[in-house]
Amino acid sequence: MGTPSLPNYHGRRLLREVKRLRELAGLTQEQASTRLHLTLQKLSRIENGQLPGYHELRAMLRLYGVPRLDWEPLLDLWERARKRGWWRDFGLKDSGYVCMEQEAASVTEFQLGLLPALVQTERYARASLQHADDAETAVSVRMRRQQRLFENPLVLHALIHEPTLQQGVDREQLVQLVDRAQLPNVTLRIVPQSAGLHSGLEGSVTLLSFTDPREPDIVFTETVLGLAQTQDIARTSAVRRRLEQLATLALSAEDSLDTFKALIW
Structure with a gap:
């Protein structure tokens, strides 16, 4: 059956x-x-x-x-x-994003208030998830998700709003940003505060892409009302253009890495 x-x-x-x-x-x-x-x-x-x-x-x-x-x-x-997904062992009520991220070939995202989940330390993750219904499970899932950067490596292109680096980011987290930024499949770039008003200020957004050209991109956004997603081609294309526009405002990967290193000292 x-x-x-x-x-x-x-x-x-x-x-x-x-x-x-x-x-x-x-x-x-x-x-x-x-x-x-x-x-x-x-x-x-x-x-x-x-x-x-x-x-x-x-x-x-x-x-x-x-x-x-x-x-x-x-x-x-x-x-x-x-095959049973690893996330089922955590009893997630909604594994939609985790499942899709596990299957994706690449992630392109802009983060406004928090660091990208795939580069967070456990301490940072715990602080950012402290108000979750089941914070310990949420932290464990976030740490488990990070294995995709090393197993069947997921390509990550993350744009980080500069003020985020001044919000609860300790030395351990900065060291991890430096380490992750040097992985061949990870690109971290800072969108500086000096960029002024731009579309990224409307909120964080994540776009997942897949190896199969017949599998459409999927976009996720999260608010206090929950997680929203779409695979509508017109909408995902618009989000991709927005991310490309934000990338033109960002520091280079090299300059961003130098910034992370400078903040450590």
Whole structure:
């Protein structure tokens, strides 16, 4: 039986490919469902977000004329789609952002009031999350998320509003900023206070991108009302342009690194 829950990134890739293969084979959903001995509704659910069972997937690949030698990558995607995410062990009520960040290839963000979560020390994270409903779990999740910078390295481009460096940032945190800024997959740049009024003052924003060109970018913003997200292409494109504009106001990565070092002393 397929699971009714929405699939992860690997599952979404698989379902897009399964639909493409059906269309390439010249079969309508009705024709394919009849030959697969599935209801039309079941096949429609699969192509719109329900992961098929293992044997259902094999039957589809056989029907759609996929050579046996080409099955392995698709079966591997199925296995990855079924894999339990590490965040489930923390009992998160809403793991939407964490799940997407784990699957992303790159993160581009502007942070207005706090340092980017992926470069925070545990002490800084604990101070910034002290009012969370379950602060200890939130801190543990934030620390666990940072492993993506070292395992299957996530590319991070972070723009930091300069006043943030004067708000609860101790020597330990500055040393970590220097260390993280020197990772080959991390770019930290400071948007100086002298830049004056700019669009970043409207709030922090994070844009995630993926290796699969068919997986649209997703934007997240957070306010006191909670986390909002969109994969609407017009909106994500507008956010990308805003981030690019903010980047033109920022110090270079080298000058930003020198600033972090100077603040330590």
